[in-house]
Amino acid sequence: xxxxxxxxxxxxxxxxxxxxxxxxxxxxxxxxxxxxxxxxxxxxxxxxxxxxxxxxxxxxxxxxxxxxxxxxxxxxxxxxxxxxxxxxxxxxxxxxxxxxxxxxxxxxxxxxxxxxxxxxxxxxxxxxxxxxxxxxxxxxxxxxxxxxxxxxxxxxxxxxxxxxxxxxxxxxxxxxxxxxxxxxxxxxxxxxxxxxxxxxxxxxxxxxxxxxxxxxxxxxxxxxxxxxxxxxxxxxxxxxxxxxxxxxxxxxxxxxxxxxxxxxxxxxxxxxxxxxxxxxxxxxxxxxxxxxxxxxxxxxxxxxxxxxxxxxxxxxxxxxxxxxxxxxxxxxxxxxxxxxxxxxxxxxxxxxxxxxxxxxxx
Numbered sequence: 001x002x003x004x005x006x007x008x009x010x011x012x013x014x015x016x017x018x019x020x021x022x023x024x025x026x027x028x029x030x031x032x033x034x035x036x037x038x039x040x041x042x043x044x045x046x047x048x049x050x051x052x053x054x055x056x057x058x059x060x061x062x063x064x065x066x067x068x069x070x071x072x073x074x075x076x077x078x079x080x081x082x083x084x085x086x087x088x089x090x091x092x093x094x095x096x097x098x099x100x101x102x103x104x105x106x107x108x109x110x111x112x113x114x115x116x117x118x119x120x121x122x123x124x125x126x127x128x129x130x131x132x133x134x135x136x137x138x139x140x141x142x143x144x145x146x147x148x149x150x151x152x153x154x155x156x157x158x159x160x161x162x163x164x165x166x167x168x169x170x171x172x173x174x175x176x177x178x179x180x181x182x183x184x185x186x187x188x189x190x191x192x193x194x195x196x197x198x199x200x201x202x203x204x205x206x207x208x209x210x211x212x213x214x215x216x217x218x219x220x221x222x223x224x225x226x227x228x229x230x231x232x233x234x235x236x237x238x239x240x241x242x243x244x245x246x247x248x249x250x251x252x253x254x255x256x257x258x259x260x261x262x263x264x265x266x267x268x269x270x271x272x273x274x275x276x277x278x279x280x281x282x283x284x285x286x287x288x289x290x291x292x293x294x295x296x297x298x299x300x301x302x303x304x305x306x307x308x309x310x311x312x313x314x315x316x317x318x319x320x321x322x323x324x325x326x327x328x329x330x331x332x333x334x335x336x337x338x339x340x341x342x343x344x345x346x347x348x349x350x351x352x353x354x355x356x357x358x359x360x361x362x
Contacts, residue, residue, distance in 0.1 A: 003316060004341040005307055008033035008206055009330055010065050010321040012043050019049045020056055025327055027057055029334040033206075035065025035095065035319070038072075039102040047080045054088040061091035065319070066154045066172065068099030069111045069119035074134050078126035078141050085145035092145075095172055096120055097154030100235070101263055110238060113159055120167050124151055150204065156235040158188060158243035165192035170204030172319060174235050176293035177207050181245050182313050206317045207310075211324040213297035214332045221297045225324045227274035229281050229290040233258035253284040300336060307337070311345055 009026040011034065013019035023034045034057060038046040046064045053062050062084070067077055077094070085092045096119065098110040111119070118134070125132035126141040127149050133139065153164035156174040164171040165188070175181050193200040210232060213225035236244045237258030241251040260280055265273060281287040296306050296318075310316070322330055 003311075005311060005337045005345060006032040006317045007212075007334055007337055008035055008065070008317070008319045010035040010037065010319055011049075012037040012039065012321065012323075013049065014043060016044050016049050016052050019044060020052055022322060022327055022330070023053050023062070024056055026330055026334070027060055029331050030338045031060060031330075031334060032317075033060055033093065034062045035093075036062070037102070038064050038067040039100075040071070041106060042101065047084075050084055050092075051087075054084055058089040061093050061150075062088055063093035063152075064095055065093075066095030066097040066152070068097055068103055069115050070099050070103050070108055071106060074119055074122040074132070075126060075139050075141055078123045079143065081149055082127060082141065082143055082145040085147055085149050091147070093150045093152060093170075094123070095152040095154060096123070097172075098160070100238075113163055116153070116160075117163055117167065120151065120153060120163075124167070127151075152204070152206070156244070157239065158245070161185065161188050162192045165189045165198070165200075165203065166196045168203070170206065172206050172208055174208040174232070175245060176232065177209070177296075177310055177315050178293040179313065181293060182310075182315055184245055186314065204317075205315075206319050207315050208319045209296050210294060210320075211329070212303065212318065212320045212333045213295070213324045213329065214300060214303050214336055216299055218297075218299040218302055221299065221303075222291070222295065223278070225295060225297045226281070226287075226291065227277040228323065229287070229294055230257055230261045230277035232290060232294045233281075233286070234261035234263070247289075250286055250289050253286045254290070257281055257284055257286060257290075303336060304340060307340065308345060 009031045011019050011022050013022060019036065026034060034053065036046045036049050037043055050062055050064065081092060081094045098116050103110055122132040122134050127145060130141045130144050150169040152170040152172050153160065153168040154172040154174060155161045155164050173185060175185055189203060190200045193203060210228040211225050213221040215221035233254050236246060237255040241255055246254055257280055262273060281290060296303060320333060
């Protein structure tokens with residue numbers, strides 16, 4: 001089979017009806033997975049939403065992208081995904097991270113990596129054997145999934161990458177996709193997975209693009225999506241800049257932009273906020289650096305060229321969402337990717353080693 005470009009559409013809907021509409025249209029337009037945010041202060045409950053999606057989405061996996069170790073007990077999470085797995089015809093997946101708006105907007109702080117590791121292992125064991133330990137106590141789950149549930153870890157730094165390479169089935173990569181970052185990310189994953197006795201090629205990689213923006217007017221596409229660079233900076237800055245693959249000359253300014261991001265408006269920023277983020281990035285002198293590292297934006301030819309270049313580096317699975325132009329924006333991306341795949345952007349299996357670093361599935 002050709003190694004095609006794949007798109008996961010992540011949905012942050014206010015209502016279940018809105019989420020169902022977006023998901024159904026995304027599936028029909030060629031999305032390969034549907035993710036739902038777990039951010040209860042601002043959006044519809046993820047598990048209730050996924051239950052509704054399980055009755056409408058039949059050909060592709062659905063899942064949470066992502067939940068966290070702090071607002072949901074591991075047995076609660078394992079039970080929810082197990083029930084979903086036994087219902088959803090297209091399959092499911094489970095994403096877990098340290099916690100962002102879903103934690104901070106409830107007055108908390110992100111989990112430490114040690115807590116994230118314990119949580120991931122606990123959920124995996126519950127889904128497998130039905131028995132595990134959490135905070136020193138035995139826990140159990142009787143109703144287990146009848147099919148395997150892939151477990152993904154969200155990673156925005158080297159330490160999280162290392163943890164994911166040791167314990168996760170896949171990774172949601174939030175470090176960007178400039179050539180230097182891709183090279184370093186894949187090297188870390190290959191090293192750590194091999195040290196852990198795992199086959200690096202078994203780790204499923206989805207690269208967070210925040211949003212892929214396509215418009216006949218290249219400047220408009222960049223302007224519509226450029227505010228997301230503040231969101232990217234926020235993720236890089238949360239636990240300090242060490243291990244974030246940011247050159248020394250940009251570290252302080254990227255951190256300042258990240259701290260400037262309004263997490264209480266996460267996923268629902270006004271046009272004034274969006275313009276403000278772009279102006280702040282330009283003022284701080286990090287606009288060009290972050291744009292090259294994180295944005296996939298421009299006219300059709302420019303986005304096509306960017307995706308082809310990333311594909312040649314082994315980057316072929318992307319997360320995107322309705323943050324730029326809503327459903328119309330999602331359709332434009334999926335239409336472009338569908339056209340590229342039909343025209344042979346994917347490589348034959350025999351060409352695999354030319355499209356990625358050795359031993360990695362990207």
